[in-house]
Amino acid sequence: MTVFARVSAVGPQETRRPVETGRAGPTLRGVPASLGTSAGAAITICGLEKRFGDKVVLDKLDLTVPAGQFLAVVGRSGCGKSTLLRLLVGLDTPTAGTIDVSSSSVATQSRIVFQEPRLLPWETVEQNVSVGLGEGRLTPERREKVALALAEVGLKDRATEWPSVLSGGQKQRVALARALVSHPQLLALDEPLGALDALTRITMQGLIERVWFAQGMTTVLVTHDVSEAVALADRVIVLDAGRVTLDIDVKAPRPRERGSADLAALEGRLLDAIFGVADVVY
Numbered sequence: 394m395t396v397f398a399r400v401s402a403v404g405p406q407e408t409r410r411p412v413e414t415g416r417a418g419p420t421l422r423g424v425p426a427s428l429g430t431s432a433g434a435a436i437t438i439c440g441l442e443k444r445f446g447d448k449v450v451l452d453k454l455d456l457t458v459p460a461g462q463f464l465a466v467v468g469r470s471g472c473g474k475s476t477l478l479r480l481l482v483g484l485d486t487p488t489a490g491t492i493d494v495s496s497s498s499v500a501t502q503s504r505i506v507f508q509e510p511r512l513l514p515w516e517t518v519e520q521n522v523s524v525g526l527g528e529g530r531l532t533p534e535r536r537e538k539v540a541l542a543l544a545e546v547g548l549k550d551r552a553t554e555w556p557s558v559l560s561g562g563q564k565q566r567v568a569l570a571r572a573l574v575s576h577p578q579l580l581a582l583d584e585p586l587g588a589l590d591a592l593t594r595i596t597m598q599g600l601i602e603r604v605w606f607a608q609g610m611t612t613v614l615v616t617h618d619v620s621e622a623v624a625l626a627d628r629v630i631v632l633d634a635g636r637v638t639l640d641i642d643v644k645a646p647r648p649r650e651r652g653s654a655d656l657a658a659l660e661g662r663l664l665d666a667i668f669g670v671a672d673v674v675y
């Protein structure tokens with residue numbers, strides 16, 4: 394599907410160009426696409442700088458992400474990926490520059506999922522998910538929203554169980570449901586599958602793609618895995634020395650064919666960009 398999105402929110406004139414969201418066709422493995430891009434937030438980052446003491450982590454970074462895009466961020470350890478995500482969802486503040494996250498909704502909501510599920514062990518699965526709705530008792534209305542979010546991640550029968558009886562992948566699905574329950578316009582994922590085994594990762598990647606496709610929220614995924622990046626994202630950026638050093642569109646149609654020559658070529662370009670620049674020994 395081609396939509397028109399704002400390329401830059403600053404300057405005297407707005408430039409518009411068609412943006413491929415990767416939503417080829419009306420369904421993805423039987424899941425209907427969301428209606429347009431109203432469910433997603435547009436991101437405009439201008440001259441973003443983040444320092445910790447003397448250390449410059451993000452260095453006058455500019456980035457524009459159209460509403461509804463699935464963006465993957467890759468780069469060497471310590472290059473500032475998590476810092477960028479934390480700034481995007483408002484968990485930290487920039488040293489300089491601006492970040493604008495806005496959507497057609499009155500209140501734009503952003504949610505983040507980390508590598509660890511960070512569940513409350515003394516609360517049931519449904520109570521953990523309801524945390525995503527903010528403070529409040531588990532009223533019938535909240536319970537219904539929670540049930541829908543749990544169904545979305547394939548855990549509707551586990552609502553009354555304790556986190557301790559769930560597998561690692563199931564716990565991470567609860568964390569995803571907690572992020573989805575408020576229908577955020579921006580979903581930030583910081584290596585959400587990093588601690589899972591290879592087979593569970595593939596299942597979870599399919600789940601993330603389906604949820605994004607169905608809900609249409611703008612999604613920013615930080616990952617160390619370039620095959621995961623090209624399998625899921627519309628676009629992949631490489632961060633290095635606090636800036637974007639490569640920005641590529643992944644035009645392969647969905648559902649994507651893992652291991653295809655096109656995706657392998659993109660993986661090669663990304664690995665060259667990540668490792669080719671460094672004078673570091675790995």
Ligand SMILES: Nc1ncnc2c1ncn2[C@@H]1O[C@H](COP(=O)(O)OP(=O)(O)OP(=O)(O)O)[C@@H](O)[C@H]1O
Pocket residue numbers: 445450468469470471472473474475476477
């Ligand atoms: N709160 C903080 N105080 C001081 N330094 C910090 C803080 N948070 C991050 N840093 C530094 O900023 C740099 C970037 O950290 P960040 O966590 O963003 O990297 P990353 O790209 O996510 O790395 P990884 O791939 O290992 O998760 C690192 O050098 C880190 O030590």
Ligand SMILES: [Mg+2]
Pocket residue numbers: 474475476583
């Ligand atoms: Mg990180």
